[in-house]
Amino acid sequence: xxxxxxxxxxxxxxxxxxxxxxxxxxxxxxxxxxxxxxxxxxxxxxxxxxxxxxxxxxxxxxxxxxxxxxxxxxxxxxxxxxxxxxxxxxxxxxxxxxxxxxxxxxxxxxxx
Amino acid sequence: xxxxxxxxxxxxxxxxxxxxxxxxxxxxxxxxxxxxxxxxxxxxxxxxxxxxxxxxxxxxxxxxxxxxxxxxxxxxxxxxxxxxxxxxxxxxxxxxxxxxxxxxxxxx
Numbered sequence: 001x002x003x004x005x006x007x008x009x010x011x012x013x014x015x016x017x018x019x020x021x022x023x024x025x026x027x028x029x030x031x032x033x034x035x036x037x038x039x040x041x042x043x044x045x046x047x048x049x050x051x052x053x054x055x056x057x058x059x060x061x062x063x064x065x066x067x068x069x070x071x072x073x074x075x076x077x078x079x080x081x082x083x084x085x086x087x088x089x090x091x092x093x094x095x096x097x098x099x100x101x102x103x104x105x106x107x108x109x110x111x112x
Numbered sequence: 113x114x115x116x117x118x119x120x121x122x123x124x125x126x127x128x129x130x131x132x133x134x135x136x137x138x139x140x141x142x143x144x145x146x147x148x149x150x151x152x153x154x155x156x157x158x159x160x161x162x163x164x165x166x167x168x169x170x171x172x173x174x175x176x177x178x179x180x181x182x183x184x185x186x187x188x189x190x191x192x193x194x195x196x197x198x199x200x201x202x203x204x205x206x207x208x209x210x211x212x213x214x215x216x217x218x219x220x
Contacts, residue, residue: 033207033208040121040212041212042118042198042210042212042213043156043213045207045208045209048205048206056205059209090155090156092156092208094206096206100146100158100161101146101148101156101158101200103155103156103157104155
């Protein structure tokens with residue numbers, strides 16, 4: 001089934017450790033996004049990429065990095081996790097222009 | 113500044129009653145607005161967008177530029193409408209800005 005795949009589904013991570021959240025889409029969408037979802041704060045944009053080879057910072061980029069080596073993959077890396085990064089992370093994609101977002105199932109991350 | 117405000121975190125209505133989820137936005141250009149819905153244990157999905165001017169699952173939303181609002185309405189709520197609803201604005205640079213969400217509960 002076409003769409004966006006995120007891995008892992010959930011993870012418990014010790015503070016100070018690094019981790020990469022994976023996101024792959026097979027819809028050939030140009031734009032990809034990472035959001036975090038927190039109770040009472042809604043979805044906040046972490047990083048985005050309008051096309052392969054380019055990335056940009058969203059509302060809450062600190063502590064996160066991304067890369068976009070090709071159209072399909074958009075991994076999100078936490079270099080040194082902190083408890084405040086405990087959240088549900090959603091990857092999304094869209095065809096460039098005025099197309100809506102398609103979301104993955106999310107990764108639930110707990111930093112202890 | 114680009115911002116979306118959803119003033120109600122929680123909203124409860126009885127089955128068959130009308131429901132309105134409020135959304136206000138702040139954007140200097142011509143806005144593109146969306147409503148997304150997240151049912152229990154499911155991924156976020158598009159419910160409707162203002163440029164389509166269509167009704168999805170009985171929901172409609174009209175863009176009011178004068179009031180900078182994009183409220184979501186349904187005349188008769190159903191139990192299956194219980195979900196988290198997010199209003200979103202597509203701003204500059206292809207970035208989407210989301211509100212804090214409204215959790216709708218339809219009471220049978």
